[in-house]
Amino acid sequence: MNRDRYLGASADAIRAHYDRGRDFYEVWLDPTLTYSCALWTDTDSLEGAQVRKIDFHIESAEATGAARVLDIGCGWGSILERLVTHHGVTHAVGLTLSEDQANYVARKGASGVEVRIENWVDHAPERTYDAVICVGMLEHCAHIDLAGDAKIAAYRRFFAKCHSLLHAGRCLSLQTICFGTLRRLSQFIQDRIWPESNLPVLNEIVLASDGLFEIERLTSDRSDYARTCRSWADNLSRELDRATEVAGESVVSDYLRFLEMSATAFETGALNLYRMKMRRLGP
Numbered sequence: 097m098n099r100d101r102y103l104g105a106s107a108d109a110i111r112a113h114y115d116r117g118r119d120f121y122e123v124w125l126d127p128t129l130t131y132s133c134a135l136w137t138d139t140d141s142l143e144g145a146q147v148r149k150i151d152f153h154i155e156s157a158e159a160t161g162a163a164r165v166l167d168i169g170c171g172w173g174s175i176l177e178r179l180v181t182h183h184g185v186t187h188a189v190g191l192t193l194s195e196d197q198a199n200y201v202a203r204k205g206a207s208g209v210e211v212r213i214e215n216w217v218d219h220a221p222e223r224t225y226d227a228v229i230c231v232g233m234l235e236h237c238a239h240i241d242l243a244g245d246a247k248i249a250a251y252r253r254f255f256a257k258c259h260s261l262l263h264a265g266r267c268l269s270l271q272t273i274c275f276g277t278l279r280r281l282s283q284f285i286q287d288r289i290w291p292e293s294n295l296p297v298l299n300e301i302v303l304a305s306d307g308l309f310e311i312e313r314l315t316s317d318r319s320d321y322a323r324t325c326r327s328w329a330d331n332l333s334r335e336l337d338r339a340t341e342v343a344g345e346s347v348v349s350d351y352l353r354f355l356e357m358s359a360t361a362f363e364t365g366a367l368n369l370y371r372m373k374m375r376r377l378g379p
Contacts, residue, residue: 106292118172118196120343124331124351129172129200132232132271133321133369142327145320149271150178153229156269156313156373160184162226166261167191168216169233173201173209180208189225191216216257224263234272234301238294240286251296251304259308259376268309268374274298276318278366282357288350298370309374321369322362329355 118129125131126143134145135152153175159165160183167175170190179185190211192198201211212219216233238250258268275297281290302311332339332352339348361367 128174153269157227159227168230231271313373318362325359
């Protein structure tokens with residue numbers, strides 16, 4: 097097995113998904129440009145549910161008032177901005193492999209926010225962090241070719257890195273899609289949406305983090321992701337002309353199909369969505 101497989105999806109594969117053009121994502125995401133599962137109540141707007149999710153993870157990581165917080169897979173920076181503007185964080189660092197995302201965050205220029213085009217494997221800060229947040233990035237940590245012990249080893253490398261980045265006793269707040277009854281992504285999603293990426297199974301996360309982190313809280317929220325995907329699909333369907341103009345008919349068709357498939361998978365339990373509060377073990 098090529099050693100690079102243990103690093104998950106390649107930078108080129110990840111950019112193929114996230115660098116389709118921010119104009120396209122702006123058509124169907126909420127105004128915060130948050131591209132991950134929201135946290136809903138009955139009366140929420142999509143934006144309100146996304147802000148609630150962001151606050152949930154900041155509180156789960158015990159990041160409020162912290163000096164230094166790391167967001168692994170920071171997207172277009174909604175968590176970073178919320179950390180410094182509403183939760184009293186002095187310095188929020190975000191990692192992404194997407195040049196489009198990094199440039200967008202940098203242009204906004206929020207005081208206390210630093211964004212880096214850098215793989216989590218290569219991140220070597222001078223000082224450790226008070227909290228780490230990782231939302232929707234673990235899905236890219238194991239290559240689609242990996243299985244069994246090799247796949248668990250890839251995830252363990254991620255948790256070992258998080259362990260080294262955190263002060264003793266501090267927290268990682270993690271959100272990830274996991275396989276439910278399904279065990280492999282469809283060929284369409286592998287080829288057209290998420291090249292090279294895999295998904296974990298819950299027990300793989302437990303084994304990979306064993307001895308490094310204590311799982312203090314675990315919630316299973318697949319219905320939240322089904323609703324999020326339906327909201328995104330509705331937004332995209334309402335703005336077909338605009339979306340087609342900025343991204344092309346093929347991309348729009350692919351994403352409508354992807355969002356519908358994903359919503360159904362979460363509704364039926366083929367996929368799940370877990371949120372975890374994990375506390376660093378050891379000195």
